[in-house]
Amino acid sequence: MKKGRIKVMMGNEACMEAALLAGCRFYAGYPITPATEILEVMSMRLPLLDGLCLQMEDEIAAMVSVVAASWGGGKSMTATSGPGFCLMQEAIGLAVAVEAPCVIVNVQRGGPASGQSTSTAQGDFYQARYGSNGDYSLIVLCPSTAQEMFDHTIKAFNLSERFRTPVIILSDEVVGHIREKVFIPDADQLTFVPRKRPTVPMEEFIAWKADADGVPPMPDFNTGYKIPVISQAKSLDGNRGNAKEADENIRRIVSKIEDHMDEFAEVLIYGAEKAETAFVTFGSVCRAARSAVDMGREKGLALRSVEVKTVWPFPDELVRRALAGAKRIVVAEMNLGMIKREIERVVRQPEIKIELFSKIGGIYPQPQEFLRFLEEKR
Amino acid sequence: MRKEIIFTGFGGQGIILMGVIMARMMEHFPDLHVAQAQSYGPASRGGACRTDVVISDQQINYPKSSRPDLMVFMSEEALKRHLPEGDPTRTLIVYDNTMIGSIPPPFTKTFAVPATRVAEEELKNRIVANIFMLGAVIELMVPDSFDILKEVVRKSIPQKSEALNMKALEAGHDYYLANKP
Numbered sequence: 252m253k254k255g256r257i258k259v260m261m262g263n264e265a266c267m268e269a270a271l272l273a274g275c276r277f278y279a280g281y282p283i284t285p286a287t288e289i290l291e292v293m294s295m296r297l298p299l300l301d302g303l304c305l306q307m308e309d310e311i312a313a314m315v316s317v318v319a320a321s322w323g324g325g326k327s328m329t330a331t332s333g334p335g336f337c338l339m340q341e342a343i344g345l346a347v348a349v350e351a352p353c354v355i356v357n358v359q360r361g362g363p364a365s366g367q368s369t370s371t372a373q374g375d376f377y378q379a380r381y382g383s384n385g386d387y388s389l390i391v392l393c394p395s396t397a398q399e400m401f402d403h404t405i406k407a408f409n410l411s412e413r414f415r416t417p418v419i420i421l422s423d424e425v426v427g428h429i430r431e432k433v434f435i436p437d438a439d440q441l442t443f444v445p446r447k448r449p450t451v452p453m454e455e456f457i458a459w460k461a462d463a464d465g466v467p468p469m470p471d472f473n474t475g476y477k478i479p480v481i482s483q484a485k486s487l488d489g490n491r492g493n494a495k496e497a498d499e500n501i502r503r504i505v506s507k508i509e510d511h512m513d514e515f516a517e518v519l520i521y522g523a524e525k526a527e528t529a530f531v532t533f534g535s536v537c538r539a540a541r542s543a544v545d546m547g548r549e550k551g552l553a554l555r556s557v558e559v560k561t562v563w564p565f566p567d568e569l570v571r572r573a574l575a576g577a578k579r580i581v582v583a584e585m586n587l588g589m590i591k592r593e594i595e596r597v598v599r600q601p602e603i604k605i606e607l608f609s610k611i612g613g614i615y616p617q618p619q620e621f622l623r624f625l626e627e628k629r
Numbered sequence: 630m631r632k633e634i635i636f637t638g639f640g641g642q643g644i645i646l647m648g649v650i651m652a653r654m655m656e657h658f659p660d661l662h663v664a665q666a667q668s669y670g671p672a673s674r675g676g677a678c679r680t681d682v683v684i685s686d687q688q689i690n691y692p693k694s695s696r697p698d699l700m701v702f703m704s705e706e707a708l709k710r711h712l713p714e715g716d717p718t719r720t721l722i723v724y725d726n727t728m729i730g731s732i733p734p735p736f737t738k739t740f741a742v743p744a745t746r747v748a749e750e751e752l753k754n755r756i757v758a759n760i761f762m763l764g765a766v767i768e769l770m771v772p773d774s775f776d777i778l779k780e781v782v783r784k785s786i787p788q789k790s791e792a793l794n795m796k797a798l799e800a801g802h803d804y805y806l807a808n809k810p
Contacts, residue, residue: 259652259663369669429692430652430665535692542691617695 255436262400262426263288263330265433266356267296269404270328272438275354276302277320277327279313281335284368285424286358289330310335314342314355321351322480324446324471326408330356333375334365336382343417344383347504348482350467352411352446354404356420358427359534361613370613371424373534376589379421380563388505390515391419391563395537397431399560409444410515414508415466421562423585425535425615449476458489459500465507509564516566518573519558526553528625529577530608531570531594533559536583536616543621552622559590567597574598581624583608583616630686633694634770637679637711638703638728640669643759647701648680650763650778650785651770655684657777664692677706684771701766703744703759704728712736721810723766725758740810742766747800757797760786764801768809775802 260268267289270278278293280286290306297304303320307313313329320327331339336357346353361367362374379391390410392403400422407418449456449468458478461467470476479489484497492500521537522544530540540556547554557573559566570593574580580603582591588607595605608624610616636647645667652665664683670676681694700715702708702724715722717735724732727745742765748758760782767778779798786794 257656257659259656259665425666425692428667430649430663431689431692432655432663538690538692542695545690615693617693618691619695 253434253436253440255434255440257432257434259430260397260433261288261428261430262394262397262422263358263428264292265397265401266330266404266420266422266427267292268433268435269401270354270408271296271300272435272441273326273405273408273443275326275328275408276300277317277323277325278302278329279305279307279316279320279327280329280331281307281310281313283332283335285360285427286330286332286335286356288427289356289358310338311342314339315345317353317355318342318346318349318351321346321353322349322472326352326412328354328356328408330358332358332360332368333362333372336375336378340378340382343389343419344385344387345482346417347383347387347389349480350415350469350504351417352408352415352469353417354407354411354420355417356404356422359421359423361611367613369424371535371585371615372611372613373423373536373585373589374611375421376533376562376584376586379419386501386505388508388564389417389419390414390508390561391421393421393533393560393562394426395535395558396426397429397433400426401433401435403560405441405443406515409442412444412446413466413514414511415447415469416504416508419563421534423535457487459485460487461503461507465503465510512564512566515561516564516569517560518566518569519560520555520573521558522548522555523553524555525576526555527576527578528552528554529574529580530554530556530621531559531574531580531582531590532556532584533562533590536585539616539618540583540621542618546618546622550622552625562590565593565597570594570597578603580605581608581621582606583621585610585615587611631689632684632699632770633697634682634684634699634701635679635694635697635711635714636682636701636703637677637707638725639706640676640678642678642703643756644678644703645669645680646785647759647763648682650781651682651684653781653785654771654774654777657774657781658771661686662689664689666693677710679707679711699723699766699769701762702729703762705730708732721769723762723769725762727758738810740766740769742801742804744801747804748797752793752797752800754793757790757793760794760797761801761804764798764803765805767802768805
């Protein structure tokens with residue numbers, strides 16, 4: 252049993268607690284419902300830790316400064332919701348290109364555009380992966396509880412350092428605003444991944460030359476290393492790359508993550524593992540599906556719920572395994588069928604029915620509705 | 630054991646704070662889980678407002694109320710909007726009878742609490758109607774936990790209004806003891 256304390260807190264607060272424990276000392280953001288609490292508590296806590304919390308003029312500036320703070324040597328983060336997440340996309344691409352470890356929290360609300368500020372949604376599923384331009388990869392985690400807001404934030408900072416990449420926590424209004432008991436382990440009970448530092452003599456250091464794992468070591472600015480940081484496709488020494496160098500650069504920043512998914516990909520199964528009927532869920536919907544599985548059991552109905560915790564890169568193999576033997580697959584999500592496309596791509600067995608149980612307009616599904624769906628669509 | 634409670638009224642009445650206080654109380658019960666969710670409109674003052682509190686001795690999956698055991702209504706509009714979620718055979722309906730005339734049939738399990746009237750006339754500040762209401766319903770939610778409620782309320786409100794809030798809480802509790810449903 253780990254040592255620590257239990258406190259009732261909001262999902263957004265749990266995220267902030269974890270970020271501070273993980274060593275985040277720079278936060279830049281712009282207030283937006285339903286993510287504002289993260290900025291609020293950061294503005295109270297970071298100054299006491301000699302950190303810096305900035306309310307910027309907009310989310311573009313916020314995300315750019317998060318990238319800069321990361322290069323300045325700190326662990327940095329921001330949090331936002333749909334409209335702000337749109338504005339951040341260019342600089343998220345910048346973080347990918349300059350390989351700046353950082354964490355971005357998107358507490359999803361209804362869209363498109365201003366949409367529904369106080370209501371929950373999961374419509375940013377693809378935006379989290381493909382919102383910026385060009386070929387790239389990054390990691391996206393989906394918490395379902397206040398505890399997971401905490402755990403995933405610790406994990407996000409660690410993965411961002413391990414792979415030198417932005418990591419997105421794709422939460423939603425239900426998870427961000429829920430208050431629950433959260434176990435906060437003492438710092439010495441947790442593992443923190445330190446930034447990978449150069450090991451070669453300073454004059455031999457080549458800024459974008461990766462180790463065998465695809466991740467180049469990262470010195471801080473103003474420490475004597477020559478660090479040309481440009482947003483263009485580059486050669487190893489940081490000049491604008493030719494076609495071959497650009498090709499290698501892009502392939503490396505994708506494969507450094509996608510070749511190592513076994514280190515972090517997570518898919519859970521709740522309920523009867525061999526049940527012929529399976530739900531597929533992510534984020535807050537996992538919880539409603541779990542209750543539906545329990546209610547089904549009481550009625551003698553065997554159900555399983557497959558919960559995709561790391562949604563990007565999409566864990567094809569883990570999802571395929573978790574769905575093995577299922578004859579009927581019901582994808583439940585608060586959008587018009589986004590993760591369903593991935594399930595169709597992964598399952599590819601024409602005899603298996605893949606159905607969509609979709610809720611939009613800010614409505615969080617009730618467990619009874621899952622069972623009614625199974626009944627009515629039979 | 631799973632107990633579902635809904636507090637609902639309009640923005641500015643301190644509805645969400647009632648749910649937050651209930652949730653915080655659960656820090657004092659190591660064996661119980663709690664989930665408190667809230668829903669409110671884009672403008673917090675005047676708009677409809679609601680919080681769901683679920684208390685259970687098991688891990689809480691579905692974090693909102695789907696079969697409420699107790700519903701606390703603080704406005705007529707909230708009543709119109711949310712009463713259909715109640716189950717006349719089992720849901721206890723608590724209502725502020727300053728704001729709400731009566732509970733329509735078939736609901737018979739009801740408890741009228743004059744929270745806003747007492748807050749305005751006797752405590753001279755309607756802002757503590759929610760705290761009076763909490764005092765009046767605590768035994769229906771978590772029996773014998775009034776002392777813990779007092780401690781949590783004390784930590785959840787501005788210090789300058791502590792005396793007023795404590796008075797409201799005690800008055801609400803006394804009202805329950807004298808009029809329990």
